[in-house]
Amino acid sequence: MIPLENARVLVTGGAGFIGCNLVRRLLQEGARITVLDDLFTGRLENLPRKGFEFVEGSVCDAAIVDKLVAEAEVVFHAAARNIVVSTKNPREDFESNIGGTLNVLLAARATNGRVKRVLYTSSTSVYGNPRYLPINEDDHLSLLTPYAVSKLGGENYCMAFFESYGVPAAAVRYSNVYGPGQDPANPYCGVVAKFIDCLFDSQPPVIHGDGEQTRDFTYIDDAVEATVLAAQSDRALGEVFNVGTGVETRVNELAALLGRIIGVDAPPQHTNRRDVDNIRRRVVNIEKTRRTLRWLPNMTLENGLRHTVAWQRERSSGNAR
């Protein structure tokens, strides 16, 4: 296990949803943290007030990346353009998601072993429309969006740098992470934050398509825990791990559950499917992650949504951080 107490840790994309939750967790571990973020979707207000260094800059800037990676022992690479931006502008996505990852890996290789782990945050979008459910890590991949291409590209570079140069990389593939810290004002945020925002205004949640599409919704603390374990475990080297729950939920069900929790009876409004909505069913097998990292998700969907609703309520009244 790689100890995090007093370790110098770089978190790229640390001002984003997953990144800021990761930073909080790493602070509890006693890590010495630097965040690199270009504030594209991230916001400084997401982060704790103190306890880390913040560098505003892009992972596309090789000079900044070289400097910060050279000072780190563990790198959590969470900076990426999201699926909506990527679909609109694949070149921008390519530059950040593939080019930025290559910069991180080249910088890690140049440290000649000082960097003990590069933890890459990949996505279950690489599975596209799977042939079998639940999806295993080594199942057929099907790249239906430029975002899936770039996330897999980064992941492949990680594994190639591990095999070719011994760069100690590992990757997690997240499935629809939600929870406190996901900013509903961010136009690219996930469906949970958006639905809650609508229901707070007694408006119907807007569902793209018929709502019968399914996802495996993962609570943020569970995702962060798996990420930290994958960054620490010796058994994670050169490996890729699904991070989900193994529970398949229809988007219509999600909307109904949130309506019940918030106490608003507003049946969803169905609208046209977007370019990014081409996955019909998704639920992942988490057996490898359980066995290798000794990790299991703790939060049920209902409890996770209750925590998220409470956070969003506090935030809209101006108190949450």
Ligand SMILES: NC(=O)c1ccc[n+]([C@@H]2O[C@H](COP(=O)([O-])OP(=O)(O)OC[C@H]3O[C@@H](n4cnc5c(N)ncnc54)[C@H](O)[C@@H]3O)[C@@H](O)[C@H]2O)c1
């Ligand atoms: N949230 C999910 O459900 C989910 C699912 C699969 C994969 N992921 C991956 O997890 C990571 C974090 O996602 P998130 O949900 O927190 O998204 P997010 O948009 O909230 O966070 C991404 C962060 O990266 C920053 N960023 C973007 N491009 C950058 C660049 N070129 N240089 C420096 N910083 C840059 C953004 O400003 C933001 O702070 C991403 O790599 C994403 O692909 C997330």
